[in-house]
Amino acid sequence: MKKIILILFAVTLSAVFLTNCTQSGETASDIDAAKKVYVAPGKYDEFYAFLSGGFNGQVSVYGLPSGRLFKIISVFSQNPETGYGYSEETKPMLMTSYGFVPWDDAHHPELSMTKGVPDGRWLFINANNTCRVARIDLKSFETAEIIEIPNSGGNHGSPFVTENNEYVVASTRFSVPIPEKDVPISSYKENFKGTLTFIKVDPNNGDMNIAFQILVPGIDYDLAHAGKGPSHDWVFFTSYNSEQANSLLEINASKNDKDFVAAVNWKLAEKFIAEGKGKKMHTVYYNNFFDESTLSAKANKLTSVTVLDPKDCPGLIYYLPTPKSPHGVDVDPSGEYIIAGGKLSTVIPVHSFSKMLEAIKNKDFIGDKDSIPILKYESVVAGEVENPGLGPLHTEFDGKGYAYTTAFITSEIVKWKLGTWEVVDRIPTYYSPGHLCIPGGDSEKPWGKYLIALNKITKDRYLPTGPELCQSAQLIDITGDKMKVLLDFPTIGEPHYAQAIPADILLKNNKKIYELEKNYNPSAVKSEKYARVERKGNEVHVYLTATRSHFKPDNIEGVKTGDKVYFHVTNLEQDWDIPHGFAVKGANNSELLIMPGQTKTILWIPQQEGVYPFYCTDFCSALHQEMQGYIRVSSAQSSVKISFN
Amino acid sequence: MKTKSRILLLAAALMLISLYFFPIWNIDLHAPQYPEGIGLRIWVNQITGEKKYDLSNINKLNHYIGMKPIEPESIPELNYMPYIVGSIILLGILVVLLKRKKLVIGWIGIIILVAALGLYDFYSWGYQYGHNLNPEAPIKIPGMAYQPPLIGSKQLLNIKAVSLPGVGGLALGATILIATAAVVTDKKGKPDDAK
Numbered sequence: 001m002k003k004i005i006l007i008l009f010a011v012t013l014s015a016v017f018l019t020n021c022t023q024s025g026e027t028a029s030d031i032d033a034a035k036k037v038y039v040a041p042g043k044y045d046e047f048y049a050f051l052s053g054g055f056n057g058q059v060s061v062y063g064l065p066s067g068r069l070f071k072i073i074s075v076f077s078q079n080p081e082t083g084y085g086y087s088e089e090t091k092p093m094l095m096t097s098y099g100f101v102p103w104d105d106a107h108h109p110e111l112s113m114t115k116g117v118p119d120g121r122w123l124f125i126n127a128n129n130t131c132r133v134a135r136i137d138l139k140s141f142e143t144a145e146i147i148e149i150p151n152s153g154g155n156h157g158s159p160f161v162t163e164n165n166e167y168v169v170a171s172t173r174f175s176v177p178i179p180e181k182d183v184p185i186s187s188y189k190e191n192f193k194g195t196l197t198f199i200k201v202d203p204n205n206g207d208m209n210i211a212f213q214i215l216v217p218g219i220d221y222d223l224a225h226a227g228k229g230p231s232h233d234w235v236f237f238t239s240y241n242s243e244q245a246n247s248l249l250e251i252n253a254s255k256n257d258k259d260f261v262a263a264v265n266w267k268l269a270e271k272f273i274a275e276g277k278g279k280k281m282h283t284v285y286y287n288n289f290f291d292e293s294t295l296s297a298k299a300n301k302l303t304s305v306t307v308l309d310p311k312d313c314p315g316l317i318y319y320l321p322t323p324k325s326p327h328g329v330d331v332d333p334s335g336e337y338i339i340a341g342g343k344l345s346t347v348i349p350v351h352s353f354s355k356m357l358e359a360i361k362n363k364d365f366i367g368d369k370d371s372i373p374i375l376k377y378e379s380v381v382a383g384e385v386e387n388p389g390l391g392p393l394h395t396e397f398d399g400k401g402y403a404y405t406t407a408f409i410t411s412e413i414v415k416w417k418l419g420t421w422e423v424v425d426r427i428p429t430y431y432s433p434g435h436l437c438i439p440g441g442d443s444e445k446p447w448g449k450y451l452i453a454l455n456k457i458t459k460d461r462y463l464p465t466g467p468e469l470c471q472s473a474q475l476i477d478i479t480g481d482k483m484k485v486l487l488d489f490p491t492i493g494e495p496h497y498a499q500a501i502p503a504d505i506l507l508k509n510n511k512k513i514y515e516l517e518k519n520y521n522p523s524a525v526k527s528e529k530y531a532r533v534e535r536k537g538n539e540v541h542v543y544l545t546a547t548r549s550h551f552k553p554d555n556i557e558g559v560k561t562g563d564k565v566y567f568h569v570t571n572l573e574q575d576w577d578i579p580h581g582f583a584v585k586g587a588n589n590s591e592l593l594i595m596p597g598q599t600k601t602i603l604w605i606p607q608q609e610g611v612y613p614f615y616c617t618d619f620c621s622a623l624h625q626e627m628q629g630y631i632r633v634s635s636a637q638s639s640v641k642i643s644f645n
Numbered sequence: 646m647k648t649k650s651r652i653l654l655l656a657a658a659l660m661l662i663s664l665y666f667f668p669i670w671n672i673d674l675h676a677p678q679y680p681e682g683i684g685l686r687i688w689v690n691q692i693t694g695e696k697k698y699d700l701s702n703i704n705k706l707n708h709y710i711g712m713k714p715i716e717p718e719s720i721p722e723l724n725y726m727p728y729i730v731g732s733i734i735l736l737g738i739l740v741v742l743l744k745r746k747k748l749v750i751g752w753i754g755i756i757i758l759v760a761a762l763g764l765y766d767f768y769s770w771g772y773q774y775g776h777n778l779n780p781e782a783p784i785k786i787p788g789m790a791y792q793p794p795l796i797g798s799k800q801l802l803n804i805k806a807v808s809l810p811g812v813g814g815l816a817l818g819a820t821i822l823i824a825t826a827a828v829v830t831d832k833k834g835k836p837d838d839a840k
Contacts, residue, residue: 511697548705549783574698575705576681623709623783 001310028261033486039066047500050109050123054494059125064450064500065475067489075134075143075153076104076127080590088601089296097284107496115575116163116228116444120505122206123158124168131155132171135206140511145564147208148285151178151195157237162226170197170219171237188246192218204485212278213305217370221327228444229335231353234265236338240325260322261329261340265316272313278306293520297597311371320351321377328394332418332443341392348392352382379584383421389414396441397479398448406433413453427483429474431457451476454495461488512576514597523568523601533644540565546580547572548621554629558642561607570599581617591617606633646744653827657820658737664689664730667812669780672793675805692717710791711782712774722766742805753824760817768795
């Protein structure tokens with residue numbers, strides 16, 4: 001009996017112990033993870049991470065390891081919160097040869113590099129749909145320039161940079177007739193072409209210009225990466241649909257055993273251009289700049305591009321056969337290994353750059369496609385990673401001899417060793433990772449501390465929010481032999497790729513305010529004494545100042561229905577983190593959010609008589625609610641004269 | 646006077662040159678919203694912010710309590726103070742050349758007088774700014790004045806104002822001390838070349 005009581009007691013005790021454990025739900029390992037991602041209040045994260053917004057067209061800025069969201073940078077999509085794409089100053093940023101395009105699908109953020117290492121000057125990102133590349137200034141975290149890519153059907157394989165930003169590259173996902181013309185879709189093989197675009201970046205101010213385009217056989221080009229070190233002069237582009245199918249690609253483009261990685265020698269391309277092999281081609285595209293001094297954008301229409309045809313340029317491109325419908329192509333930090341994610345392949349093929357050069361020298365070709373030599377697979381492959389999981393997509397590196405590949409179908413990240421090609425660790429992700437990001441993980445010197453898995457499917461990971469769920473990122477510690485998940489954090493839009501950089505590199509250049517004395521916006525009003533209202537025909541220009549806690553003027557009369565009223569609002573503050581907002585009742589476009597020293601303009605066309613309030617939308621001060629005004633709108637026939645105070 | 650004392654005196658006089666390069670007085674304001682700091686620097690010839698836009702930002706904050714904006718160009722003392730300091734330096738050099746202890750004591754007296762007047766002037770400007778408030782100010786607290794402390798710290802609503810001598814002010818103090826030391830130590834020895 002005593003024994004039974006003892007046993008019962010022991011069982012009860014252990015039950016109590018176990019319940020305690022599960023009630024708090026934390027294991028020692030969880031507590032360790034929590035410590036690693038805990039950034040104490042008021043302390044800074046170690047890294048900035050830039051996540052593409054995918055279908056929201058923007059870039060979001062997170063801190064690592066905390067996973068805290070700091071900002072959404074407006075790039076390709078209008079943002080009524082700030083007035084981006086609505087204000088007169090920013091509307092030209094979204095001009096294209098298809099007119100004003102207020103949205104896009106942004107996939108791949110790419111940090112500018114110096115000597116193969118992210119330098120923190122700019123972030124490039126592609127627009128997949130209406131083909132564009134944007135450059136974001138990392139002093140202000142604002143979009144500085146957008147260039148349209150002509151002769152492209154879909155700008156997916158973009159914007160990957162060479163080691164010193166010599167070029168930002170772009171490849172077309174959809175081949176199309178070049179130049180565009182009205183032809184039957186079934187004439188794909190005969191009429192459709194692809195382009196690989198090389199954008200020159202001015203090393204001083206970052207200005208982008210299309211240096212040249214290479215006309216390539218009409219297949220689907222997918223992703224790219226530039227070489228490093230010994231392979232510095234080369235860029236590698238993946239492709240699929242070597243079958244040249246134009247319908248039901250999931251079947252018809254999955255037939256061939258191997259597709260291609262295109263290796264392009266850009267140094268040689270420069271030589272061919274210098275020799276005059278490039279042909280000027282008429283086309284229309286836009287290059288839009290945000291001028292830092294006027295704080296406003298200009299849209300420039302361009303009409304010509306230089307095109308190279310591989311037929312005239314022997315040695316410019318070689319095709320490396322690669323199994324099977326490869327997606328990502330990633331170059332290891334040494335520049336020797338070129339890793340392709342054959343998404344339908346059972347192995348990860350790794351090409352060797354030195355073997356590729358040798359094979360080219362020996363003319364080890366198995367044929368050609370439209371005059372582009374196809375190298376022999378066995379002659380260029382360095383090894384194959386066996387059992388890498390199904391659906392390998394993208395690879396990044398830790399700088400310590402290991403590569404990390406996402407496997408979409410088996411929903412895991414696989415760690416393997418460069419050189420031996422053996423898998424050394426694997427970790428499940430939730431669920432189905434697309435890209436992954438290690439800070440500097442595609443550069444010569446990765447900061448191999450964390451890895452972010454950018455998962456495509458979220459399901460049950462967070463509190464559900466109806467059918468539409470957030471996307472999920474997972475932070476993984478890669479400092480030990482075993483990978484370890486530290487944190488899940490929800491993300492904005494649909495991040496495809498992300499890049500991260502030590503915060504210190506950006507912190508030292510961070511802009512706090514726009515200096516009013518350097519604001520050369522022609523509509524700026526730098527002192528309240530110049531605040532005024534002017535009528536020019538049916539246009540009314542309101543030169544408004546905003547400062548704590550009032551607008552000047554705040555009573556405006558003499559506006560008539562149908563007038564085009566331009567509110568030019570200057571924030572006179574020169575203090576850190578004192579933005580002002582501007583909103584007028586019935587605005588059909590957006591409000592404005594104006595940073596200290598900035599001027600923004602919004603157009604308002606009142607249709608009905610009455611008195612309309614306007615007010616500050618950013619809680620700027622204790623008397624923010626008092627920061628308001630009225631604008632009187634009279635009938636079109638009225639004789640009320642412009643007056644203000 | 647002994648050579649050693651004269652060298653000390655010359656050093657004391659030349660030390661005043663630092664007033665042209667460093668602020669005489671610092672007023673630092675501490676408030677929750679200004680982790681990066683905000684403050685005023687009072688120089689021999691100007692008033693500036695601790696950082697480029699601090700003065701205008703302080704004026705912007707002060708308008709809520711109805712304080713007049715601080716406009717350095719409206720403070721005439723800032724125009725002639727550099728000449729007074731310059732004259733004191735020249736007088737100091739002259740005194741070193743003349744080697745007369747009485748003149749030295751007189752020179753020290755002048756410095757103390759100017760410093761005292763300067764402090765009084767600083768106090769009265771502070772008094773004026775702190776007390777002559779616009780009756781239409783948004784924030785009115787009966788009995789509340791916003792005069793910064795002459796020296797030390799004081800809580801003014803949400804802002805703690807800390808007022809302390811700057812490098813220039815400390816140099817001025819050092820000048821007085823060194824010059825006095827030169828006189829005192831000179832007593833003990835015989836004059837090198839007493840007449």
